[in-house]
Amino acid sequence: MTLYLDGVSKNYGDVEVLRPISLEVSNGELLTVLGPSGSGKTTILRLIGGFIAPTCGRILLDGKDLSTTHISKRPFNTVFQDYALFPHMTVEQNVGYGLMVKGCPKEKMKQVVNEALDVVGLSDFPGRYPAELSGGQKQRVALARTIVCEPQIVLLDEPLSALDAELRRQMQFFLKSLQRKIGTTFLFVTHDQQEAITISDRLVVINHGGVEQVGTPKEIYYSPKTKFVAGFFGDNNLLDGQLTASGSIETPLGTIPSLQGSNLKTSKVIVAMRPELFRIGKREGAFNIDCQVQNMDFAGDMNFLRLSPKLDSDRTLLVKLSSDPSVPNLDVNGDATISIKLEDIAVLDNPR
Numbered sequence: 001m002t003l004y005l006d007g008v009s010k011n012y013g014d015v016e017v018l019r020p021i022s023l024e025v026s027n028g029e030l031l032t033v034l035g036p037s038g039s040g041k042t043t044i045l046r047l048i049g050g051f052i053a054p055t056c057g058r059i060l061l062d063g064k065d066l067s068t069t070h071i072s073k074r075p076f077n078t079v080f081q082d083y084a085l086f087p088h089m090t091v092e093q094n095v096g097y098g099l100m101v102k103g104c105p106k107e108k109m110k111q112v113v114n115e116a117l118d119v120v121g122l123s124d125f126p127g128r129y130p131a132e133l134s135g136g137q138k139q140r141v142a143l144a145r146t147i148v149c150e151p152q153i154v155l156l157d158e159p160l161s162a163l164d165a166e167l168r169r170q171m172q173f174f175l176k177s178l179q180r181k182i183g184t185t186f187l188f189v190t191h192d193q194q195e196a197i198t199i200s201d202r203l204v205v206i207n208h209g210g211v212e213q214v215g216t217p218k219e220i221y222y223s224p225k226t227k228f229v230a231g232f233f234g235d236n237n238l239l240d241g242q243l244t245a246s247g248s249i250e251t252p253l254g255t256i257p258s259l260q261g262s263n264l265k266t267s268k269v270i271v272a273m274r275p276e277l278f279r280i281g282k283r284e285g286a287f288n289i290d291c292q293v294q295n296m297d298f299a300g301d302m303n304f305l306r307l308s309p310k311l312d313s314d315r316t317l318l319v320k321l322s323s324d325p326s327v328p329n330l331d332v333n334g335d336a337t338i339s340i341k342l343e344d345i346a347v348l349d350n351p352r
Ligand SMILES: Nc1ncnc2c1ncn2[C@@H]1O[C@H](COP(=O)(O)OP(=O)(O)O)[C@@H](O)[C@H]1O
Pocket: 012, 017, 035, 036, 037, 038, 039, 040, 041, 042, 043, 044
């Protein structure tokens, strides 16, 4: 199974809420569409599901254009944020509903439902009603109800956003392991960067209805291609830079020697340096920055160090250090040189 979006866009009147997007969804992968609220995530799922029609472009399943395929005939199933369970039906009846509509024989239905309840860890509750379940259990019923229909792709629209932080983390691991176990393609939508990085095989980052970058979680995190992506994920130290004829980059904090393998198209660039990739102390062949320490905060698993660079003292750089007791405390207002290896520096075009 391969799903391909071929230049798919969506307009409402004059407003283009989704710019043309071309994207391949591979068999068995967990692909996440990540973007802020209003960026067009739900629109993408609704287009694939067939709830709305694209303004331009085609949606192809194994090469076959789906534009004339009705919602009910598309081999997809959607899991919604609010679960959408039937309150007057038991867990077993909710999970079996799709099979019943399809006219599945009773015995077969019971067996498939039991298997699905087993997979999601709800075998003990077939007779309960939704009101008698916790949020996480309701979400698992919704998942079981989806997988019994054996869709080729499960579409999940922010399915965990109603859960509190701890349960949400548990459900992220549960979803990922469920997806691995059944091997079905999951197309997951979220606005939560951490969630997206944790569970996905690949990510599509969108902003204002356009694709910013497609890649694995590590590519997106360590090699952002746009300023939006560099700033959207976790903490980052961003600098404006100017690419010189020799390939080095001038920044307000000094010149970075020519970087290998950078594929830049503009001379104005952005330099992105992750806080956890710095070390204290000057190093040969690295980008060294002389600073004054503003503060050092102990945060349990790490220390947050804030420093002002000598060459641009109005700026604050963030460095994350291990909270290993062997890491020395730095004096507030004291001097410190921080360094980052050249290969750990991300440089990206800044066309704007
Ligand atoms: N039926 C509609 N008519 C007009 N505008 C819409 C409609 N549905 C969504 N939009 C607009 O499209 C944009 C993207 O919406 P949506 O895909 O729901 O974003 P997300 O799921 O990323 O929060 C938003 O600006 C939203 O207001």
